[in-house]
Amino acid sequence: xxxxxxxxxxxxxxxxxxxxxxxxxxxxxxxxxxxxxxxxxxxxxxxxxxxxxxxxxxxxxxxxxxxxxxxxxxxxxxxxxxxxxxxxxxxxxxxxxxxxxxxxxxxxxx
Numbered sequence: 001x002x003x004x005x006x007x008x009x010x011x012x013x014x015x016x017x018x019x020x021x022x023x024x025x026x027x028x029x030x031x032x033x034x035x036x037x038x039x040x041x042x043x044x045x046x047x048x049x050x051x052x053x054x055x056x057x058x059x060x061x062x063x064x065x066x067x068x069x070x071x072x073x074x075x076x077x078x079x080x081x082x083x084x085x086x087x088x089x090x091x092x093x094x095x096x097x098x099x100x101x102x103x104x105x106x107x108x109x110x
Contacts (some may be wrong), residue, residue, distance in 0.1 A: 001052045008045030012038045012074050019081065035078035042074040062106050069097035 015038040022028040046067050053059040076091030 001048055005045045005048035008041045012041035035081045038078045046071045065101045069094050
């Protein structure tokens with residue numbers, strides 16, 4: 001299940017980049033499809049990771065913080081592509097969550 005979750009997350013990142021590549025060559029016809037596909041893939045991938053972590057009893061605050069930051073970043077970026085008002089703040093929230101995850105110690109001092 002982890003392998004499929006990773007594939008879904010990579011697919012979401014690729015579907016974020018595809019509109020820029022297609023727009024460069026002039027082949028972009030349906031701009032709404034790619035951000036919505038990205039949101040669907042990242043949601044499913046994050047959900048699979050949370051389910052697997054809960055099943056293996058490895059779920060902790062670091063896991064939830066990292067997965068939620070990745071989810072919020074991809075959703076925020078997709079909403080910016082869809083030109084949703086104030087979507088930049090959702091993207092900023094995802095970046096802040098990622099910085100909190102980076103600077104939070106994950107092991108206790110010995």
